[in-house]
Amino acid sequence: MILNFLYERVAIKITDMEVPKTHVEYENKLTVKMFLFQFVNYYSSCFYVAFFKGKFVGYPGDYAYMFGKWRNEECEPGGCLIELTTQLVIVMVGKQVWGNIQEALVPWLRNWWVSRSARNHPESLYSRWEQDHDLQTFSQLGLFYEYLEMVIQFGFITLFVASFPLAPLLALMNNILEVRVDAWKFTTQFRRPVAAKAHSIGAWDEILNMIAVFSVVTNAFIVSFTSDMIPRLVYKYAYHLGTESTMEGYINNSLSIFNISEIPVENRPEEGENPDWFYSSNITTCRYRDYRYPPGHEKQYTHTMQFWHILAAKLAFIIIMEHVVFVVKFFVAWLIPDVPSDVKARTKREHYLIQEYLHDYELEKLKIHEREERARSSPAFMEQLDARALCPRY
Template sequence: MNGSNGEERVVHEVAMVVPKRVLEEEGNCVEFLVTELKKRGMVVDRVVGLADEFLKVAAPLETLGNAAAELHIRKPTRLGIDLPFEMQGSEAFIRQPDGLLFSWFERFRCYQHLIYGIVNCGGYDVTLKLNGRVFCWVAGESLLRRLESEGVIKQMFPLHDEFKRKELLQTWALNWWNFTNQPIDQIYSYFGAKIGVYFSFLGMYTQWLIFPALLGFIVQMVDFGSLQFLALPIFFVSTILWAALFLQFWKRKNAALLASQGYRFLGMEWSSLPFPKELIKNLGNERSKEKEAYQRYEWFAYRKRFRNDVLVIMSIICLQLPFELAYAHIFEIITSDIIKYVLTAIYLLIIQYLTRLGGKVSVKLINREINESVEYRANSLIYKVFGLYFMQTYIGIFYHVLLHRNFMTLRQVLIQRLIISQVFWTLMDGSLPYLKYSYRKYRARTKKKMEDGSSTGKIQIASRVEKEYFKPTYSASIGVELEDGLFDDSLELALQFGMIMMFACAFPLAFALAAVSNVMEIRTNALKLLVTLRRPLPRAAATIGAWLNIWQFLVVMSICTNSVLLVCLYDQEGKWKIEPGLAAILIMEHVLLLLKFGLSRLVPEEPAWVRASRVKNVTQAQDMYCKQLLRSISGELASMTKPEQEQQQQDSGALLT
């Protein structure tokens, strides 16, 4: 791989775990695999660990370039258009922000193509051995698939680049002075587009929190005297407008990220479309039958998704709602604050278990849906699991608002939820991966001592690759096969946003707590990704996906809930009369709903330079293809004889007439 200085720096980015060699034998499958990897142009380094052996694999630039050309990976060029990569014209393609020619997503695709592309093309079976076991590698079969099925390849996982990892630790994870500023280009280059987009969203959200945090601090701490009754409505209107503007300006920033050279959305192929490949291949063959097949398939898929959504909603109402109301009632009658904190902590632990159980049920339901794309399946899971968390997080708070109308109790609940939730998520993010890592190291050392028969002395793990092997993966607590660890991080952020927005009038100071929490969240997540977890698999992503729709939903909900809070606050007698103050609140609610949806028209989702760049790229592409078409036609005419040219002109004239 080429760095920004033009020099090639070969980095081992993929590791494979294989058993240790016990016997010296001809045809050893691990030796054979190493030989085949080197034939494909890769660099292999073998490291012996406590119980296993590790193959560290690196691919020089030329090897990656040839693989990218075979995969027909489209990359942005200096002409402003995307073209399939060719190694001969590599200088015409735009490099990544870190100076490399290929992004981490592209490189990992090339690694998979190179490693899994080792196929038996000899036309005859090859006998392989491993510690006395014998098995055949049949003609036309992938070597790695065969070794995985035989248990020879135990795992294959990405490796951290130590040079870049230490650089990110200094400029990102341990750089507390910059608060919300992050090296987004470096994060994208190292972790991939999906994680880069998430941290860009988290940084922008934290920056925008400064305004409502300061305003909430003033409303909470300052006594406005006779104007005190206007403070909360003004704060409510300000936060709603703030949230609507934030989401709209995030769309603009997201469009700018996608338009920049480092954030091209890669990986959108036929498999990403929510239709069967058979329908796509037959596209345009028979118009009427094609339309009927698409409509039948579309409505059948909608029916299955609707059925599953109804099952999830009914399970929430019948199973979770009584539990949530019981917790809210017990919380109301308890007088000791310490017992309330303990009750809330126990409650959060129980709902974690219940939600994981609901998530597993949701995964089984999703597997029965028709979702060709992994992203469509992931979004369906997000909506279902967020519905579970939404009920668990907010139903008890709604209970205090609507039935008891006790603002002091409501404020205590919000403070406890924010504090305990933050402590819980921090412990989950920081402690749990480290405990898993320590336990795996302890088991490996204990097993090694038992094998060697030694009871004294501490066994050291010297190799970096074995330490990476013991680290847990960046995975979600629910639906591991559908989503990565960003599911939990995005869920935590959405629940926090809903908490501070939907009950803003009850506790304006919550915005300040959220801002401080997010500054810590940026650093703890960075340390988690760089230190305590394996390097995540790269994922293509254009936006934050379904979470943006959830945030839009929470803004609409916050308009309704805060209006109810203001009604409860100003209608102390509980008569619910439509007096001028209450009527003003209802009018304000409708106006805010109109403004929320109207801001999407006032603030364009795309910056002007993005639209201009897209038009320019399309024009350049059309000009290039037209010139290429003219050159090919001119070449064909030049190769014809004179009678053939006259006949061609006559045919063209006949077509025109």
């Protein structure tokens, strides 16, 4: 929330420095900047958990370090998918609850503070128009923040819906509540806004289309690389035990073996820390989640062929899923037009009536002009002009 407040000030400052020529251009530039800032602010942690956390950690004895000092973070034993779900619940639900409280509480507190002295007077001294004048002013960018909130919410329920299928339901419940909150806010806490026509929703349309296309890619990668669906399917149909396609032995198959004695000395626990299990002769190996050859193999600790089969299956799934979803998306977009047919018919009729009215208006002007020209060129009109010229002026 703090970064959101700072990013908003930065976006407005940068847009003011550009000095846009029109108000529409100012809104479009501010829209793009605000969305990019909030995109990073709200979605960066989710992208990190989904696509980076636990992906570049190495293996025991050769862990990957950032700047040669800090080990890259690993996922919990349950996997990163449940962490992504938890992150989405915290950010999405927390943002919506905080936003509704802020939208309802802040205007009410401001109005209460402004009218604190006038409330002590009777109704006859504190008239209705004075009470309305003390309400909050609806700024020119009032609807801008409403659009921004809806677009950010749309991003949450589309970009990561594969990891949190309940997100659309929570968004629906929030929107039903927010409709009533906004109705109460606009009718009791704000002055009546000045109506203004708008040709479209401006830059928000392209942003929503961009999110819709980008969400197909992110969900395909989440299913492939964050969840365990593809490794499970590859094991079930290619590496299963016995003749039947079952999941028996999957856990043991997904864990690789490492020889404890090969751990570097600087990474070993000190003897004073009571590492009895480490120096015990009964425990010589440990298991970790990866597909690498065991110690003693000629290709020890390198990726097995199963790893490459799983990677190929993941990439194939991404390509197939993207094409199928894109085809369905564009088909639905073609099937359900953005503008209903009756609205298109009314718009065409309105344009036709306007053209007809302009045609009749221009035709009438031409007729009047033609009559005037004929009158000027007639002999009676010229004699009348000569008579007026001979008359004395008083």
